[in-house]
Amino acid sequence: MKAIAPKTIRLYNSLSGQKEIFTPVHEGRVGLYVCGPTVYSDAHLGNCRTFVNFDIIYRFFEYCGYKVRYVRNITDVGHLVGDVDDAGADDKIGKKARAEQVEPMEIVQRYTNGFHDVMRQLNTLSPSIEPRATGHILEQIEMIETILKNGWAYIKNGSVYFDTLKYAKADKGYGQLSGRILEDLLVETRDLKNQDEKQHPSDFALWMKAAPQHLMHWNSPWSVGFPGWHLECSAMSTKYLGKTFDIHGGGNDLKFPHHENEIAQNVGACGCQPAKYWLHANMLLLYGKKMSKSDGYYVAPNELFAGTCELKDENGGKMLTKAYSPMTVRFFILQAHYRSTMDLTDSGLQAAEKGWKYLTETYKLLKNMVAPKGAKPLLDKQLDELANAAFEDMSDDFNCPKAMSRLFELGSKINALKGGQLSMKEVSEDCLRRMEQVFHDFMFKIFGLRDESADAASTHATMNGLMQLVIEMRQQARTTKDWTTSDKIRATLQQVGIDLRDGKEGTTWVKN
RNA sequence: GGUUGCGUAGCCAAGUGGUUGGGCAGUGGUCUGCAAAACCUCCUACAGCGGUUCGAAUCCGCUCGCAACCUCCA
Incomplete structure (x- = not known):
């Protein structure tokens, strides 16, 4: 049983820069592709925020009765360290494997397991399909062949590059997603840097010929090598969701060049835009700055859960003073809209911890409340309206913080009924049961929180x-x-x- | 330097042309043996300067500040 079934969902499409009404490609179904992690090291909390945000979007579509195919990839090849598209550049996973003298797939397995573990702790649902780049080399090779056949790529010394200049000049809309324009590309032409293989600095690799020391490589019509990073998403989204599907999501930082190039590849191969709607989750900041792995400026989820994060502020004090449970962290993430940046701070987490506790306690009260016989339902309308508003908030570009505020307003009414500040004679049994359903559905089904006290x-x-x-x-x-x-x-x-x-x-x- | 976005009370954070969002902290009350919890109350803000408007925190312009992207990034 559902508390209510919202009819229209509006979402902000990065491609158009506007909120649009969601209309599925196939009635009653949603094809959702989200760019997943590169498994060369442990995911940090910033990564987690994006996946929690899309988990809620996934859950909300399902709650509204859509059948969702949620595809989130694992990138296990193709991400380069150092000079991108330089034939000498190293694969992130290969580099780590060589450093530790293990198989690249051992690295991949270890961090995939770690990622799944964190996702499980944060109570995110598994995607319907979680494809790996290395499992789709053939599909990627086929796509490159099509792009070559269509004239949007060129071969150079065994590598294949996408011809962005030709593509942009053909007015295919290169730069539409990220706001970059053709003129900027032309200006850059003067500065060719030292990337002699590429005809233009903005060209990107579809296939790279592997240097002799490169650990991960496959046969292809062009060379023994490996696919470019952007290609896997194009190939796998097409394979599992079709040439045109509903929603493509990812972190804001992937907008350019990753998603822009992904679109170019899809248009180059299939002649059509891959996704109707592009959704981008904004960054999680740590005391006002983006988390960055290379600077060591990030919070590892497990350290946060255990209270062992040792990051210090400029005064030498601990940035995060205590342990925060996975659901406190999830609740914290819910308090900001997915398109806004969010600042992770100690006091912010403490506030979330208390808010989360209040909601769980309120729900427990509600479950045990019974309206007296012959109650006059004077409060029913007010409570119903708050509940309905919460669903409307979610339908309007997944506004979790706003929906959450309705639950808190409902919470104070429920506590007042319990505490006697409001009379139980003014609420009907039907209304109480509906509120129980609303709380249950929002907290556990839509927001995806979990009653941690029930864990044991x-x-x-x-x-x-x-x-x-x-x-x-x-x-x-x-x-x-x-x-x-x-x-x-x-x-x-x-x-x-x-x-x-x-x-x-x-x-x-x-x-x- | 270019592009985009943001700047909301002590902190986190929604909203958005005219009515109190919410959470945490703080204030004063109610309740309680005292607490805790809960409820009520108060603190009631929209970077600055101009402009549009009957009316702007909300639209436009400029200035300042911050962030992200432009290189790998969720």
Whole structure:
């Protein structure tokens, strides 16, 4: 059962620079391609933000009843270190493999596992298909042949390059996505740098002839070599989603050159734009600056979860002072819109931790609330409107922060009903049950949060039995006004992370 | 230097031509044996300077500041 079924979804298309109404290529279906990670090292939190954002988009389409094929690739070849498209340049994975004296595929396997582990902790759903570049060499070779046949590429010393100048001059729209224009390309012509193989600096490799020391290489009609980075996404999206599919997503930093070149390859091979809508997730900043692996300026998810991040600010203080659970991090990510930059800070995470706790506690209250017989539903309309607004917010370019704010407004009503500041006689049982559904669906299905306290359900049952005993003994002390004993029990429990709350209907406990 | 985006109260962060977004922190209350939690209250801002408009934080221009991309990046 769904709480409500939104009808239209509007999304911001990077290609047009406008919000558009989503109309699927195939009725009731969504083809979604998202550029995945390059598995040459551990993913950092910035990578995670993008994938969490698209996880929510994936979840929301499914929630609205669409059948989604979500393809997210694993890049395991083709990403170069150093001078790009220079025949001597090294593959990121190959470089790491040589440094550690292992097979490149061992590197790939290790970091793919690590990536999956982090994604699982952050409670993201697996994509429908997670194709690897090395598993699609044939498809990539075929695509290069088509591009060559169509005249958009040239061969030089066993490598194949895409002819961006010819393509741009043919008015195919090169630069449309990233805002780069033909004139800029022409200006650059004067500065040919030292890339003698390429006819123009903006040309990019479709196939690279491998240098002798290069570990990852395959046979091709042109040379023993390897595919260019941009090509895998074109080949795999076409294979699994068709020549034209609905949505292509990725991080903002991939807009140029990666996505621009991807479009050029698709148009060059198939004659049509690959995706109707392009969605770009913005960057996660760390105290105002983009995380960067090469500068060592980044947060590893596992360090954040364990509280072992050692990054220092300019005063030598720890940037992140404590551990934050995966769901706190996910909640934090939800509080910014996917198209905005977001600043990761210690205080921001602490705020998220409290907000997340409030929502889970509120949901638990709601589950156990029952409207009295004969209640007059004076509040129903207000609550319904808030819930409906939350779905509208999500339908408008996946506005999680706005939808979240509605849940908090609902939360204060629910807590007020529970606390007696609002009368339970003013809300109907139907409304309470609908609110329960709305909370459930938003928190767990759409936002993809997970009740972490339920993670250890069996432990919880044991704990609860013990706690009932402790609470009962403390209650005896309180009845005889033995405040020394009752306060000692409460203080000691607090030291081990358990809060007692004395309410009208007895004492409850909460584990921090 | 070029391109794009941003600049919102102590912090994070939505919105956007006319009515309080939200969270965290802080204030004062209610409740409580005291707390905690919860609820209510207060703090009520849109970088600066011009322009358009009956009216702009929201549109336009300029200035300043920040970020991202232009090289591998989610």
